[in-house]
Amino acid sequence: MAKYEIFLPAMGEGIIEATITKLLKKEGDSVEEEDSIMEIATDKVDSEIPAPISGIIAKILFEEGDVPKVGDLVAIVTTDGENIDDADASQKKEEAPIERKEPQFTLITEAPEKSDAMKTKTENGNFISPLVRTIAKSENITNEELNTLVGSGESNRITKKDILQYIEDRKTTKVIEPAVVSSTPAPQISPPAHNSYTGQNVEIIEMDRMRKLISNHMTNSLQVSAHVTSFIDVDVTPIVQWRDKVKNNFLKKHNQKLTYTPIFVEAVTKAIQDYPLINVSVDGDRIIRKNFVNIGMATALPNGNLIVPVIKDANEKNLIGLSKSVNDLANRARMNQLKPDDIQGSTFTITNLGAFGSTTGTPIINQPEVAILAVGAIKKKPAVIETPLGDTIGIRHIMVLSLSYDHRVVDGGLGGMFLKRVAENLENFDTTQLL
Missing domain, CATH: 2.40.50.100 (RNA polymerase II/Efflux pump adaptor protein, barrel-sandwich hybrid domain)
Structure with a gap:
C-alpha cells in the first residue's frame, strides 16, 4: 500500500x-x-x-x-x-523551530481539562480552543471578558491572534495617562450602544472574515502610528498623451495592458532610492531600514473587500516588468488565486483612489510600513503654464497625490521632500521611450 x-x-x-x-x-x-x-x-x-x-x-x-x-x-x-x-x-511531522516574536508568555497546546473553570464556548456560542483558553488563563482573562470578543475566525471563532491583540490593547489602555492633569477623571470613550432594531426597517449584515481583518488592521494602524497627510498637485499631461499613443502597440507587443499603476510604482521606487528613510518600519525604539523595495498595491475585490498584493523587488524592474507584475497580481486577486506569499513583505503601499473617481483622500498606513501614497483621479483643469514669452492659461491633466506618513519617524520635511520627488518623477517622465 x-x-x-x-x-x-x-x-x-x-x-x-x-x-x-x-x-x-x-x-x-x-x-x-x-x-x-x-x-x-x-x-x-x-x-x-x-x-x-x-x-x-x-x-x-x-x-x-x-x-x-x-x-x-x-x-x-x-x-x-x-x-x-x-x-x-496520529503521527505528526516534526516541526523545525519557528521564531515567534509575539508571545510574552509560554504558549502551551493542551487537551481541554474537564475540571477547567474556563468555558469552552462564549455566551454567544463561539468556540474557545484549548490554546486560547490556556493564553486567557495565563493572562488572567475572565470568561466575561472573552464574551465581549468578536473573533475573526470562521463563525466568529476567537483565534490566537484575537486573544493576543486583546492582551496588547488591554496593556495599552492601562498605560495611557491623561494629557491634562485634572482632579476629574477623564471620560472613557466607548462605541455608542446599539438598539436591537427588532421590527425596524433595517438589514443586519454580518461582517465576513476578511472584513473583520481589515477592520482590525485599520483600527490598529491608527492606534499605533501618528498619522500626518501631505498633498501635492501633479501635471501628468505628458504621461496621459504618451500612454494614449503607445498603449495599443504595447498590448500587441507584450500582450499586457498598459495602465497608469506601473508608472506610479516606478516614480515611487525612484523616490525611495533618493529618500530611503521612507522605506522603513519601527520596532520599539529601533528603526528598521529595508534595503529592498517591495510595493504593495491596494486592490478592490468584487465583493467590496480590499487586499494588498505585493510587487517584490520593484526597484529592479523596468516599466514592462512592472506592468506584467501589476496585471498578474490584480487579475489573480480578483479571481481569489493569490498565494500567501503574494501579500506579504511590502515596504511601501500605493492606493489608487482615482479608480473610483475620488480626487484625493487621507489613506491609513499599512502596518508595519511608515507611509502610504494615495493617487487621485486625473482631471482636466485650467492651469498656469510658464513659457519664455510669459505665463498663459491652458487645459492640463492634473492629479492630486496624498502621502500619509508616520510622524513618529517621518517628519514633515522628509515626507514633503519625498512627495515632491514622486511628483517630479511623474512630471519629468520620459515620453520618448519605446517599449
Whole structure:
C-alpha cells in the first residue's frame, strides 16, 4: 500500500497556523492528483490544500474550524484505499523551530481539562480552543471578558491572534495617562450602544472574515502610528498623451495592458532610492531600514473587500516588468488565486483612489510600513503654464497625490521632500521611450 501524508504547508514569513474553513473531501472519497481536499484561511489570505496523487482519502485528522500548525499532518491519501491505523494516522511531522516574536508568555497546546473553570464556548456560542483558553488563563482573562470578543475566525471563532491583540490593547489602555492633569477623571470613550432594531426597517449584515481583518488592521494602524497627510498637485499631461499613443502597440507587443499603476510604482521606487528613510518600519525604539523595495498595491475585490498584493523587488524592474507584475497580481486577486506569499513583505503601499473617481483622500498606513501614497483621479483643469514669452492659461491633466506618513519617524520635511520627488518623477517622465 502506498501512503502519502499531507502536511500543512509553510505559507510565508510569520504564518505558523491556519484555520480549516471547509472540508471539500471526506474519508473514503476518491481524489485525482491536484484535487482540492480542504480550504484553509490565515490572517492574510485564503488557500486550498491539493491531493499530491490520485487515490483514496484514508484519513482526515482535523475538522472544520480547527487550527493546525505549519507542519501538522492534516490528511493521508492511499493508492489502494486500505484503512490506516489510528496510531499511524496520529503521527505528526516534526516541526523545525519557528521564531515567534509575539508571545510574552509560554504558549502551551493542551487537551481541554474537564475540571477547567474556563468555558469552552462564549455566551454567544463561539468556540474557545484549548490554546486560547490556556493564553486567557495565563493572562488572567475572565470568561466575561472573552464574551465581549468578536473573533475573526470562521463563525466568529476567537483565534490566537484575537486573544493576543486583546492582551496588547488591554496593556495599552492601562498605560495611557491623561494629557491634562485634572482632579476629574477623564471620560472613557466607548462605541455608542446599539438598539436591537427588532421590527425596524433595517438589514443586519454580518461582517465576513476578511472584513473583520481589515477592520482590525485599520483600527490598529491608527492606534499605533501618528498619522500626518501631505498633498501635492501633479501635471501628468505628458504621461496621459504618451500612454494614449503607445498603449495599443504595447498590448500587441507584450500582450499586457498598459495602465497608469506601473508608472506610479516606478516614480515611487525612484523616490525611495533618493529618500530611503521612507522605506522603513519601527520596532520599539529601533528603526528598521529595508534595503529592498517591495510595493504593495491596494486592490478592490468584487465583493467590496480590499487586499494588498505585493510587487517584490520593484526597484529592479523596468516599466514592462512592472506592468506584467501589476496585471498578474490584480487579475489573480480578483479571481481569489493569490498565494500567501503574494501579500506579504511590502515596504511601501500605493492606493489608487482615482479608480473610483475620488480626487484625493487621507489613506491609513499599512502596518508595519511608515507611509502610504494615495493617487487621485486625473482631471482636466485650467492651469498656469510658464513659457519664455510669459505665463498663459491652458487645459492640463492634473492629479492630486496624498502621502500619509508616520510622524513618529517621518517628519514633515522628509515626507514633503519625498512627495515632491514622486511628483517630479511623474512630471519629468520620459515620453520618448519605446517599449
